[in-house]
Amino acid sequence: xxxxxxxxxxxxxxxxAIVSLNCTYSNSAFQYFMWYRQYSRKGPELxxxxxxxxxxxxxxxxxxxxxxxxxxxxxxxxxxxxxSATYLCAMSAGGGNQFYFGTGTSLTVIP
Amino acid sequence: xxxxxxxxxxxxxxxxxxxxIECRSLDFQATTMFWYRQFPKQSLMLMATSNEGSxxxxxxGVEKDKFLINHASLTLSTLTxxxxxxxxxxxxxxxxxxxxxxYNEQFFGPGTRLTVL
Numbered sequence: 001x002x003x004x005x006x007x008x009x010x011x012x013x014x015x016x017a018i019v020s021l022n023c024t025y026s027n028s029a030f031q032y033f034m035w036y037r038q039y040s041r042k043g044p045e046l047x048x049x050x051x052x053x054x055x056x057x058x059x060x061x062x063x064x065x066x067x068x069x070x071x072x073x074x075x076x077x078x079x080x081x082x083x084s085a086t087y088l089c090a091m092s093a094g095g096g097n098q099f100y101f102g103t104g105t106s107l108t109v110i111p
Numbered sequence: 112x113x114x115x116x117x118x119x120x121x122x123x124x125x126x127x128x129x130x131x132i133e134c135r136s137l138d139f140q141a142t143t144m145f146w147y148r149q150f151p152k153q154s155l156m157l158m159a160t161s162n163e164g165s166x167x168x169x170x171x172g173v174e175k176d177k178f179l180i181n182h183a184s185l186t187l188s189t190l191t192x193x194x195x196x197x198x199x200x201x202x203x204x205x206x207x208x209x210x211x212x213x214y215n216e217q218f219f220g221p222g223t224r225l226t227v228l
Contacts, residue, residue: 008152034217043117043204043219044155088154090217099217101154 003027006089006102015111019076023089023102026070030091030100033065035074038086038104047087048074079109113218114138115207121224124195132190132223134205140185141207145217146178149202161188195227 006023013019021035031052036044048063050056050072056063062075072091076083089102114137124130134144142163147155159180161167167180177199179191188207192199205220 006154036219041121041202041222041224043115043222046218098157103152103154 003100004089004091004102007105008103010106010108012108012110013079015079015081015109017079017109019079019083019107019109021074021076021087021089021105021107023072023091024070025072025091025100027091027093027100028067028070029093030067031094032092033063033072034090034099035061035063036088036090037083038088040085044088081109081111084108113207115205115218115220117203117205117220117223119223120221121226123226123228125228126196127194129191129193130195130225132192132203132205132225134188134190134207134220136186136207136209139207139209141188141209142185143208144180144182144188145206145208146180146188146190147204147206147219149204149222155204158190192225195225197227200225200227 004025033050035048037047038044050063050065053065053067060077064073086104086106088104090099092099116135118133144161146158148158149155157170158173159167159169161180161182163182169175182188202222202224204222206217
């Protein structure tokens with residue numbers, strides 16, 4: 001079983017739609033959860049960072065962590081064509097431990 | 112976020128040649144550098160971890176004699192792919208961290224796309 005599972009998509013939505021991206025994980029020691037956006041041929045860009053369970057909101061982006069279910073989500077409201085990218089989830093137990101990444105979900109927002 | 116640069120951004124080379132990729136942290140001192148490899152439609156795979164002034168620690172399955180990592184300063188790390196072959200064609204991404212961080216966040220360089228003919 002992989003440490004982190006993420007549906008690779010591709011996911012295609014119309015402009016203005018709400019997008020839901022998800023990852024599941026198996027290691028209960030994970031405490032730090034991140035979402036990255038990666039445009040084609042570019043390095044990942046940190047979008048959201050969450051510690052432990054709960055929600056975090058930043059503009060059109062909301063990250064949710066449910067540690068009891070080992071499930072994290074990223075919601076994008078009022079999606080824009082510029083949101084078209086691959087979204088990677090990542091997590092770590094912290095304290096210098098290795099980060100584990102999902103395979104990434106490819107998102108296309110159609111104008 | 113942290114400012115990280117990589118050079119070159121794209122390189123094409125012949126099989127058997129060596130390629131050096133540079134990673135610079137521009138606005139902080141990187142005591143630790145992570146090097147990742149990403150194949151098309153796949154996630155990032157950690158290749159090695161290096162601490163400034165020390166030898167790198169390689170992940171299982173990564174040949175240390177093929178992927179030479181130098182981390183001689185707090186702002187520069189290099190990855191040299193020696194005797195490159197077509198199967199080494201990939202997207203290589205560095206991720207520096209500073210000693211003051213607790214590895215709770217990671218920032219990445221823009222990546223270097225290597226194509227070996």
